[in-house]
Structure formats: structure tokens, C-alpha cells
Amino acid sequence: MKALREAAEKLLREKRVSLVIGYEGRKGRPAFFAAKPEDCGRLAYDASCRQNLAAYLGKPEIRARLPVALVAPPAVLRSIVVMSAESQVAPGQVLALAVDGDSYLGTFDAAGAAELLRAKYSTLAPEPALLERVQGLLQKSPAERAAFWEAEFSKCTRCYACRAACPGCYCSRCIVEKNAPQWISTAALGHGNYTWNVMRAFHQSGRCTLCGACEAACPQGLPLMLLNAALDREALEEFGSRPGYDPEAKPLIGSWSADDDHSYMR
Amino acid sequence: MARIGVFICHCGENIGRTVDCAAVSAAAAKMPGVVVGVDYKYMCSDPGQQMIRKAIIEQKLTGVVVGACSPRMHERTFRAAAAEAGLNPYLLEMANLREHCSWVHSNQAEATQKAIDLVRVMVAKVRRNRALRPIRVPVEPTALVVGGGIAGIQAALDIAAGGKKVVLVESGPSIGGHMARLSETFPTLDCSQCILTPRMVEAASHPNITLMTYSEVASVEGFVGNFTVTIRRKARYVDPAKCTGCGDCFNKCPIKKIPNEFDAGLGQRRAIYVPFPQAVPNKPVIDAAHCTMLQKGKCGLCAKVCPRGAIDYQDQDRLEKVKVGAVVLATGFQLWDHAAYGEYGGGRLRDVIDGFAFERLASASGPTGGLIKRPSDGKEPQTVVFLQCCGSRDDKVGKKYCSKICCMYTAKHAMLYRHKVYEGRAVVFYMDVRAAGKGYEEFVRRAIEADGAEYVRGRVSRITRRRDGKLVVRGADTLAGRPVTIEADLVVLADAVVPRPGSEKLAQLFGVGYDQDGFYSEAHPKLRPVETAAAGVFLAGACQAPKDIPETVSQASAAAAKVLGLFAKPELEREPVIARVNRTTCAHCRACISACPYGAAKDFDIVDRAGKVLRAVADVNEGLCQGCGTCASVCRSHSVDLDGFTDEQIHAELNAL
């Protein structure tokens, strides 16, 4: 951690960034914004840091203060790469203080982050346990699956913490806030909750880095990672999609190949 | 406040028989926003249309739904009627009560219920329709023709004759293309140069045609009516303005032994050269790769002898932009390299030549002055074997397709040879003789009956060279069912017709599709054979598929007609079904830019007065947008919408179900 703090402090001292976003030593590891070199002493990182700090890059307050640096475990590195592929992060505007477990791996821009990921983390995948739960769910009958999600989604209070926590949700006006027409009912009721949660997941397809921040942020404990993981697998198996490894990547939805599967079509 | 009129057509009995039209109009009349609900025997008839026009005016309708046949049938009709009554035509929608309802259902209750639903959906939609104006794009009435062969020349001449300007771009030093290399042409055996060269001259001298030889398309911007094309003018090292074509330079040039591409390598040229005597423009270029002056700075003879000081060793490639409204691609073809056939000598046997080489041997202006002499020893071949389908109809080594012209030119070759070498023996190996065309079959019969060409149905399995220089040709006569061996002096392979190298790259520049063999794809194989998927880009000649001269010329004229049609109006009018971006909510994720099949969606910088970039967003180019709506559906925040099929309209339709 010493190395991380020194690196952060150096960046601020050399004015290479105006802000270092990291996690604070306190319980719960809340996000910590270090604007002055001397603040960096309070930075910490360990497994209990569940928040994806890349989500801040979508917020106007932070964009106003670019360039900034982030404390970034692998999943967050991927988020930064995804965001630069989607032109949300201008080259050099965001530096990643790459961390893994308790080791600090160095400071990278988006391109460098991608290289690091390809070299060291080329096979990041959802935890087997998670995939097993997905499989388990698919073993059930459609009716049982519907019932399962009905129970889960009915808990949703539509607080949109999942959205706020997700680096992929950087739209200035989310579809759920569009009211002419209003595709997604904002009432915290069955069909609105269903459509919202399904579309939130779908909008991440080919973009989700499985950081888990959405699920961690959900006050109602909805198993959102089931949806994310299922989509991640499908995207990988069908289209070889591995979001967050190539800052030049074309969006999975928004590109195509003539030999994409359509066995399910008639 | 919406005031919708609903007009239900009985279409005689066609709809009325199964759908209770009165019930439908009555139900429609009760739908929200509907002020008129009527049904009538023939809505498309004059009284029917009059009924609609009258209602629009008297009832001050803000929208109309016609429940009748398929919109593909009469949407234009009814929209025109609405327009006459002063209603924006795009405020009228049709409910398909015939093709999609009365004709496919027999149960009246069901059909009527469905008809009511279909009408309700359209009423819901039309209430959200917005008045649309056709997209108008100004047209630059100048055409670009790429390729100076007979296709390009013909297209250019026809467009020029129509009074429009043409820029004719040719990559070689002279126009004329392959046709200039031919000796005689089938099926009339008239001399190719005699019929071609006058047109070359006309193209060069026509006031409406700007000739750009030794030039290539470097890049393309814009869209139909408004292309900006950058042309690379390759360095000629000879100033055409000063050069008189006197020829002193290439008569003096000491570098003499360069195989002349025009003569299929049989003849030779200098380092400074015109490809052939009748070249247009008849002004030399320096082949930098072979010129010792340009390579090593030694020689400079041509500059010394040039009376006009036209030689310029410092010459550089120049880029030149032209603004054009339409493009004709006429890049032609080349012959497939038969080196891939090891059994035919793998390209190592000098006396195994391709069709163009034979054309040059037979051509009066060719390297042998029209005498048939074989390359290896210059002897007159006493036996010549012609081999059709070399690389065609052979997907194992060559191409799947039939190259179409080989049957005819092989028959011609056999004829020409027999005309020049009376005692000579001409043997033709063929799979089938495909002589479909005016006077073609007769021509082939003539080659066989009058000129004694021996046609052997079968393939050649091997061509080997004997020590005495004879080519031993072994094959099968599948009609006689026995192997044949022929000792030949010369073998002519009818190599497959393939696209020019770089044709794919050019297609990509213009957004034109091409097939697995590299031939350009027409917009529709039957009904739009000269258009391409890229609006304003047309095709002529063998760049689309193997073609003979008559076909090529007809297509070139057809392309010219399309271009002139496009130029007939100062502006293009297009269906206003195009996408629009909500710049305030666009997050610039660029998904739409990646998805757009037409490159219509692009980056756009929002700038302040000082020109400082505040924010980047996506934007749609009206000229390029074809209205598929793919951009709208990849936009997560629905910041892109599609006129005519807006979110609001679709949402309303769904709620009406």
C-alpha cells in the first residue's frame, strides 16, 4: 500500500492529475478523493473495496476536474478501457493506479491498462459459483424462472443505486428517465421493475466487466450478477466478446459478422 | 387537438366480403381523436379520393388513415390525394385490410376484429405523425468515370453527349483499355482499333470531358449528388502541356529491353514510352522503375533531345480534388494467372500463352506485325492448341464461374490463326461451347466448318515440353471416349476473367459491395443491374462480371442514362425517413456511428462562439442516411430517433394493441 500512496502522492505533486480517486482506510472502504498530496496517506486498498471507481468518470463533477487518477483493480481497469473504447475517456485524461490484492502494479493510461490486462489478466471470468447459479436457474422451467425473478424484482425499490454504481451507465439521460414516450414505467411495480432490470443488464451486454459493483450497491440484494454473468457468457461464446481488453474495440451491439449464429431463427 | 379521418375501403368485394367494413368504420369513428369514420366501395377511385380530399378540407383533418389494400399498392396514391387537399402527405397512413386481412382470413368475425385492431394501431400512430418534408440535396452535375476502357469511354461520351461534364480517370498512360489490345473482334471480325480509336480521340477532344490519364482515385468523401473525390495524378516526368508527342525522347532512350505490358510482354518498350502508337493522349511517360536517370541520376538523354524541354525529372505525384454528383465504375478485368496450373507448365513454358498474347501476335500493330510467331524461337507454329475454361468452371484451382467470353474469342483465335497460317492445324479443347448471343453460334460454326478448327470436347490433363521444343498436349476426347495426345508448337490458354487488382480497395472507397471473386455487386441482380448499394454510384463493364464488348457498351450507356437521369433535376428528393440525434442527451458512446451501414452517423463537435469544443456528440448526415433505424435501436438512451417510425409512434401503436 505504501507504493500506492507514494505513486498517488507523486501524481498530485507533479500536477499530472488534479484528483486521485481511491478508497479510504475507514470501515466499508468508502471512496476517497485526494486533491492534495498530503491526503494520499489515507488511501487504502483491499478485497473489501467493492465500488467501481470508474463510475465517477461518468459524473460531470469529475469530468470537470480531468485529468484524474483512479485506484483500479483489474475489473476497474477493464471499465476504463471500455469507457475509452466508447470515447468517454480521452487519452491521457485518466490514469489508473493498478492494484491487485495488496500489490501495486504501476500507473497506466487506458492503452497501458489494456496491455497489462492482456498480458496478466487475459482470462478474467465470472466466478464458477456464479455460473453454476446461472446454469441452475436455466435448469428450472420457464415458469419457475419467472417466479424466481418475480420474487426478486418485486423487492426492487427503483433507487437506481445499481445504475449509479456502474461505469457503463454514463448516459446523461437514462432511458428510464425518458418520458415521451415512457418505455419503462417508473413505478416500483412488477412490469416496470422487470423491464428496468432486464434492460439495465442488456444495456451492459458486451460492456460489463463483471466488477459486481451493481449487485454490491443494491440495498435490496437483487442477484443482478446472474443477469450480467449470463450475458457475459453468451457474448463470449457466441461472439468471442471480451469487454475491456482493447481501447479500439467496436461495440458488440453496433457491429456484426456474417457468420454470427442464427440457428434459432427460421 | 388531433382530428383524424378514417376511410375504410371495400375494394369492391375484396375486403367487404370477409370484413364488415361498416362495422370497422363505425368502430373507428369512436376511436380517440377520430372525427370522421366512413367506408366506401372504392377508396382509390376518383370519388373515393374526392371523399378524402373533401373531408380533409371541411373537417380540418390533422391526420388520415385509409384502411384498404397494402401501402405498397396505394400509399403514393392516397398521400398524393392528401397533399392536393393541403395535408402533408406524411400525415396519412394506411391500414392493410386486404393483403393482411380479408384475403387471408375467412371467418368474418375474426377478420373484422383484426381489421378494427389494424385501424386502431394506425390511428394511434398517425396521431403522432409529424409533417415531413422530402429531403432535398443539391446535385453537382458532373460525373466521375473510373476506368478508361471501352466501358468508361462509352459512359463518358454518352454523359457528355447529354450535356453534362465528365471527369474520366484512367490509371494507365493511355485510355483504350483491353479493347485497344485486341486484333479483331467477334462475331464480325472487324478490326478492334479501327472501331475504338475514333472514340478514344472523341473522348479526349470532347469539350465536356476532362481526361485524367496516369491517375487513380485516392479518396472519396460525400454522398450521392455531392461527392468530393481526390485523384492522385501520378508523376509522368513529362509535361503534357509542352510535349508535342514528336517521339524523339523514346526513340533515343537507351533503356530498350523492357517487356511491354500492352503487348503481354511479347514486345519491348523504352523507359520513356507511349504504350502503343495510337495512344491517347499520345504523350510519353517515364517508367521511373526502369529509368536510370530517376534511379541513379545517370543519362538524362531524353531531356537533352526534347525540343520543347518537356521532360521534368523532379515531377511528383499530385493530389487533385474533383466535386462530382455521380460516379461510374468501369475498372474492367484482367486475365487470371494460369501459373497455378502446374500441369500446364506452371507459367514456365514460354510457348504456353494467354489470350491477350495471342491477340497481340495476331494484331497488325502487334510486336510481330500480325505474323503468328511463337515466343520461344519466333517460328511459325504449325499446330496450335487452344484450351478453353482455363481457370474458369474449376473451383479447385481456379474460379467457379464461367468467364463467358472465352468460347467466342477462342473460336476467333482459331479462325485468325487459320487465316494467317493456311496449312496450320488449330485444335480447341472445350467443356461446352457457350455461344449465346447475336450471330455467336453462327460464328463458332464458321470457325469449325469454314475454317476447319478441330473442336475436341474434353480437358487437357498435361502440357509438357519435349527436348525438340514441341509441346506435348495430352487430354481426353470425352465424346470419342479416348485419350488424345497432340504435338503442338503453341498453346493458347483461355484464362479466366478476374477483376483488376485493387478493385476491392476502390469498392471500399465508394462503399460498393463485391462478391467473393471481387466482382462489384449490383443493387439488384435483375431489376437494378447498373446501380450499386451506394446511391449515385453505377457500374459499367467487366468490373461487375465477365462481359464481352457489346454487353459492356450497353451497360455503359445504361449507366450513363442513370447518371443523366440523376442530373436531370438540380436537386435530389428523397423520402424523409431519416434518423435524428438529440444532441442534449447523446452521450457520444459512438454505438450508432459503428452501426450505421452508410457512414451517415458521424462525430460532431458542439462548439461555443469562440470555436472551442464543448462536447462531442453523434450526428446524422441527411444525404447519406437511408432510414433503416439501426442507429436508433443501438442507442441506449434513445437519443437517436427515426422520422416516420419514431419511438412515440411505435409506442403508441403497441399501446393500441
Place this chain on the structure above:
Amino acid sequence: MMKTETSTAPAPAAFEPRITAFVCNWCTYAGADLAGTSRLQYASNMRIIKLPCTGRIDPLFVLKAFENGADAVLVSGCHPGDCHYTSGNYHARRRWTLFRKLLALTGIGDDRLFFSWVSAAEGQKFADLVNDVTAKVRKAGPFRAAHPGRRAS
């Protein structure tokens, strides 16, 4: 593997499914026209929403159809390679491959959501398709009112 049994116990014979179809203007809509001009008879349960291209179809449209009480949804467009807009259907295909996975996971199976390529020349295919889909959905029964995706009536 996913089980493919129906979402509910089979419904009474009286049940008439409501099926919403999203079709492209150039192929499937024209194919439906051809079915008409050929006077091919098929079930009357389907309501067509015409769009320029399958590329225009947002997954939200499908969810909205279900929400509004459709028992099944059909998406149909030009065969691969035939798209009037060259690649709209390719974009759609990729999107549906992912989206159907998500719906399957949340209990909307192959007996609720159908995809097909129907060209302007395939009137017969369209008629057969409608009959087949209708039969399947009849068997599947009403889209369970309790499915979270459907507005509680």
C-alpha cells in the same frame, strides 16, 4: 441446457392467443402481402407492426408488447445478405441472440419469442409461420398474467 416445456399448464381450448409481430418493410411485410395476393389462409391472431428494418427493433418494443398483454412476439425480417439496408438484419440478429438469452433466463422461453427470416417471395413461408407460431402459443397458453414482464391486469 434449457428445458423447453411451456410456461404454463395448457389453457382451455377457447384461448385465442394475441401475437405481436415486428416485421421489416422490405421482406417480411412484402412476404405477408404475397401471402395475401396468393389468398393463403392463416390464423388471424397476429397483429403486424411495420418497421423499415429489423435493425430498427429495440428490445424495449418486445418487452412493451409483452407488458401490454401479447402472449407471444414474432420478429421477422430479410434473410441474411438480403437486407435492403445491407446489414440492418445482421445487427438485429446479434442483438436478439443476446436478448433472447436474457429473456430465457427470466422465464420467457422459445414458446413466447419467435424469430424468422421471411423474404418478399416467401408468402407460403409466412402463412405457415403464422399458423405454426399460433399453434405453439395456443399450446403454451396465455402468457402468465403473473409474469413480472406483464402489466398486472
Place this chain on the structure above:
Amino acid sequence: MKTLGYFPGCSLEGGGIELDLSVRAIAKAAGVELREIEDWNCCGASAAHSLNHFLAVALPYRVLALAESQGLSEVLAPCAACFSRLKGTQVRLARSPEMSQRTQEVVQRPYQGGVRIININEFMASLLEAGLAQKLTRRLGLKVAAYYGCLLSRGQDIVTGDDAEDPKGMEAAIRAAGCEALPWNSANECCGGGFSMSKTGSVLDLSQAVLDEARAAGADAIVTGCPMCHSNLDMRQLELVKRRRVPGALPILYLSELLGLAAGLEPAALGLDRHFIESRGLVRGGV
């Protein structure tokens, strides 16, 4: 040490023994173990398929089944005819489930298709890749006519990765031995094949044509991978020499012998002393 299944077949125990010797020798030199299929039987070669089509499949099927059951996933059949029969049978079985069903019933052995059959050209190429190339220290410097005949050049899906009309499969190996692979006219012409006894006259004519072409191309030797080609060109050449139908004797080598020589092995160990046409002189300075 890599292990490879080995199917000698009848030739390699008789007229083609030099092929057997040289293949085993070069394999040894390259550090590859050849494990002979236990209880192997005749491949059916040239006779079976002209007598009984089913037999022509059943015989090789048994060999394949044996190899599979003995855990041999890759089998080398140096004899071109054996290779053609074994691989050809695999192709037929793959094309027709009925056929494989029936054969299985008759032969009473299962075969899952898990055996890869390779011919001598493929084998030599693989050895060179695996490092034999570095061991070829003796540069032979010969002008060689690579002769494929029919069985090492033809058969759809049987001889793969080469051009049936213009085969090149041996050339890399020939060059690796420090020799020049000449372009010539008869690389895949017929040698007379199995008619050596029954129609000796035609075999003489055909073999002579091949020899003439090789000589015309300036060859010091013909290299082949087929025992039948070898016996026709080697044994029958004696007669042609006797009758003065050919100007002189032209050595006929197996590809494996050529590489063996290049690897510095003793000619006798490769069976060079067993040829009818003296070929030991090919090695610089003789032996």
C-alpha cells in the same frame, strides 16, 4: 521419444525391404519409435478392390481397428499402396455410416475413426520439422527427379495438402538433403503399377518413358516413395539397359534412403546394396 504406429505391409517384407530398412533407420536417427501393429493383415492392395469391393474395405478396416485398439493414434504406412488403401478406407467409412456399420458387423471389431494414417512424404516432412533437418550434415548435391506415381499424388481426400496434378510433397525433403528437385514432366505419370508380371511389355514402355524424362531433365537419380514404382523403375530398368533401350543406368532411391544418406547413415544400413541398379556411387567418393 515420440511413438508412431507402423504398418509395413507385404512389400516391406519382400521386394520393398529397402524401404523398410531405410524408414526404420531414419526414424531411429530422428529418435522416433515405430511400433508395428500387432497381428496386422494384408491391406488388400491392388488386387482386392478389383475382385470384391467390400473385401477391399474390410481388410484395411481390420488393420485400422487393431491400431485403434492398440492405442495407436497415428500410423505410418510407408508403402504407397498400403497408405492409399488404409486412408481410402477411412474416407469411405466417413462418407457412409451404413458401410462402417456393415464392416463392423462383419469384422467383429469396433472402429471409431481415431487413427491418422500418414504416408512416407508426410512422415519425412514431420521428421524434418521435428529437428531431423539439423542432423542432415552430408550435403549430397544431387539433381533429383521426385517421382510420385499415382498413389502418392492422387485420390480425393486421400493424398491431402498436395496438388494432384503437380505434386510437390517430396521437394522440401529433397532440398533438405542438399539436393536439387528438378522440374520435370513425369512426376505423376504411371510406371505400370501392378502389371509388372502380367503385362511386362507395357510396364517396360511406361517405365522407360519415365526414365527418359528424368534423364532429359538431367537427373542423377529418381526418388520415390512407392515400392511398386521402385521395382518397376529399378528392377525393370535392368532389362531396358540390356536391350539398349536406355543409354545407361539411372539410380532409383526411396526418399527415406536419400535422407538416410544425407544423415550420414551407411548405405548398406539403408538397403542401397539391395537395388538392382547400383546406387551406392551417388554418395560423393562412393563407399
